[in-house]
Amino acid sequence: MLLTLPAVGLVVVALLLPLIYLLCTAVRDPELRATLPRTAAMLRAWDGQGLPDEAVFAALVEEAREAAEGQRIGGLAQRLNFERTGMRGLLLRAAESEVAAPYAMGLPALDRNWADPAVWHVLRRASVGVTPLYLLRAVDLDMTAEGDVAVMAERPFLPLLSRTLWIAGMVTLLCLVIGFPVAMSIAAMPPMWARVALGCVLVPFWISIIVRTTAWFVLLQREGPVNSVLMALGLVDHPLQIMFTRFAVYLAMVHVLLPFAVLPMLSVMRRIDRRFARAAASLGAPAWRRFVRVTLPLAWPGVRAGGLIVFMLASGFYITPALMGGGGDQMLGAFIAEYATASLNWGMAAALGLMLMAGVAAVTLAGLGLARLALGRAA
Amino acid sequence: MRFGFAAIVLVLLAAPLLAVLPISVTSGTVLSLHLPGVSLRWYGEFFESSRWMLAACNSFIIGCSTSVLATALGFMAAWGMWRAAPSRLLSGVLNLPLVVPSVITGLAMYFAAAAAGLTGGYTGIVLAHTVLAIPYVVLTLLAALRRFDAGLLRAAASLGADWRVSLRRVVVPSLGPAVAAAMLFAFAISFDELIVALFLAGPGQYTLPRQMLAGISDILTPTICAAAVVVSLVSVLAMGLASALLRKAG
Structure with missing residues (x-):
């Protein structure tokens, strides 16, 4: 057990304590x-x-x-x-x-x-040394001169939080919906093809997120390859504005995060005994019922793991939306980084970070609860 | 055609990276798939640019240091956890970097580095990347240790081997590939990491991911595609080699 101390100690000193310090920074007023x-x-x-x-x-x-x-x-x-x-x-x-x-x-x-x-x-x-100001500002409230709580005239952060959680949720959903059939197919492929397919998932997975975002950034330019292919195919007659739209943000984020959804689902699906689905079919269950009552519950641990990883990663994204999206597609992380390193307002950075963590935790719990309810009803 | 959908998705998954490859060898200056000719001029630009080379140098120094440190700490931790079943609290702490959104990790580590006076230097980034890499190292090594027969150590001892001999003749041959794989994983994690580096790095301290971000915010030239190809190759080599080592060991 003593051998674990250096590693655990480093994580505690470099991450756990700073996280606690971050909570305090949101209310400290020194x-x-x-x-x-x-x-x-x-x-x-x-x-x-x-x-x-x-x-x-x-x-x-x-x-x-x-x-x-x-x-x-x-x-x-x-x-x-x-x-x-x-x-x-x-x-x-x-x-x-x-x-x-x-x-x-x-x-x-x-x-x-x-x-x-x-x-x-x-x-x-x-x-006083302690202030609710940063937390209030993070949820778009203000303090009047008398110390009462008032609603801010401008409301920048709550819409930003809901946008961040919305984009992260949509990306998670898309990754699961696209990744599930892909993982099912790879699990059902003959071993040699499965190895090739797994390679197609792993190689992008190994490549840095910023490199993959860069690739999209180059491809989606107005005079870039995607537009010239679309024009050559006669699908559009003038170059489309793809960059700096919400679509570009979704495209790049789903592409970057899809392997994180496929890999956990695949590792669970490979262990599923396929005789269950065949048994259900032989008992006369139509395809949709086989899926809802047999395949999905059996694959659920993988879906949950993949969904959690993708949602967690997506909610912390901000570089990809900053590069691919327009002004209306920025995510909370960008403001956290801006307050922390550019305007050096650590209280505000910590308060927004706290709000992001709370939002992520709330959506995660709600999502898991809803999924369990839906699965329970279906079963 | 039951695998049709999967095939389309897998091709789309690989396509953007494959599309960058031809652009990187264009002899023209436009980022387009219509190549006027093939040349390596943009690779020349990349390897002769002092900025990119400085960033590459930083990335390798930080990556190698992270690799050694994370594997050393991770090996000790994995050995300790293998000898005595770890408490949930312990593995929870070690896995903490996996469950915190990167921007929060970056912010927390930035506070820690500022308090310790470690912003803008190698030490801060190496320690931060080590924390990020430790869960992967421990996971890899713990899996290898679970397959490792502790009886071999006792057998070696009963045959009169002291710890140096058992290390050389028993531990290294059975765990060596996994340790090498863990080192490569840790290197790749550090090599690819951007967010924490953005928070901790000093103004002039560019790593390859950071230089890449600066590159696309600047005027776009095919150099960025050459850089993307080179950086991808390094990551794929490290991770592919690590996977091959693990498959051979397992």
Whole structure:
């Protein structure tokens, strides 16, 4: 057992703990407490009535100046601006200004927003250390200045989540519907042909997803090979716009993920005793009933495994939709990556990641439940 | 014609990759199947491009390191799990990389790498790819160990072999092919991996999949097809060799 420790330890440190940390990042709110510790303590003690008193104004200006000199203020400015547009400039100007005591007079003179209680409420909420803001934003809700929950005017993320789950679900369904007869055929083929057919599934399976997406990207160009074949066959008289459509996204994703559906189904179907289907036929069951009551229940473990793998992979896809699809075909993963690595808003990246995981889990459970119900009814 | 549908799907599965092959040997500059002539100029472009070669170099360094590290850790884990039946928790943790969507894995590992100061270097990506490869290595080696007769070790010991001799004469001949296959699998997983590399790599640190993504976002030339063919060949060679080794061993 001790021998398993290095591998398990690495997975725990590099993936399991970071996943837990990711959950925490979605609600952590460390910037104000780290950058302006004294101000944060005073704001937590403030009763929230009217404006805070001179001591808080003074602490804010002094600590903001220190942070700006040490170049540590950017993260906080970004965090505050994310909650309320304009806070970045407000904070940076206060830090760089020559305002002198009494600050409770000087700051509002510099920018009258400092006399707005709403600004101070944002600061007070940011001083707690934990925030529901990112999770609320992930489900298209917002917090008002008073701290109440409100519906955002723009709703970017929930439609994005449902689109992501929809595309992943459709791709899973297509892979299963196309892959099932293919796997059945390979399982029924004479061994030599089965080996050739398996090779046709395995070789694309071995090739990187990005290489296969690249292949489609090249083939589906407006002047590309697919269009010239269609035109040569006389099926269309002008090149079709295939790239940057939902169809292209489905085509590339199903092509990339089909082997992941076929292989688990095939490994189960190879073990099915074909005398069952023959027995059902000899008892007079028509083809559809043989399929629903004998073949499908026997192949179910493979269908379930293939469906789960494809759905899990498809829901995390974002490079292929970004390359093949248009603006209306982007998936949630693209925004997670964008927030994490480009705009460095880790709270938002984590909250969206959490939402994606919750959505995937919910759809998976619902799908499995529905399938079990349908199979139970058929049997 | 009972296999008609399957045949069509299998041909379509192979078609895009086969269609890239002729485009990669065109002597023209257009990505079309009407070849004005056949030449290897785009392969020349590929092998002379410092960007592609740097990416290939990075991919091989990361792939080989991942291969060695994942197989070493995976072999120990598989041996431990073979000696004592593993708890479900243990195998659950080892299989975790298989059940988390790649973008979530990438994000979590990015947080970990940032906390450990490992972004933008080889170490971070190698460790991340090792985590992704471990489940496959353990699966491969555990299957081989289940066919391995532990009695052979006792027999060797009873005949006076010390552990070095039994390693050389018993373990390596029976498990060697599976270990080689596991190394090739781990290499291929790292070699083909894009998402985690995108999260962890530094600005100038391109691997082949990442360079390929950059290549199609840039002006399209047949070089991208030549690159696709070369990268595919490496993956297919590694995975095909691994499968052949396993079939021979099994």
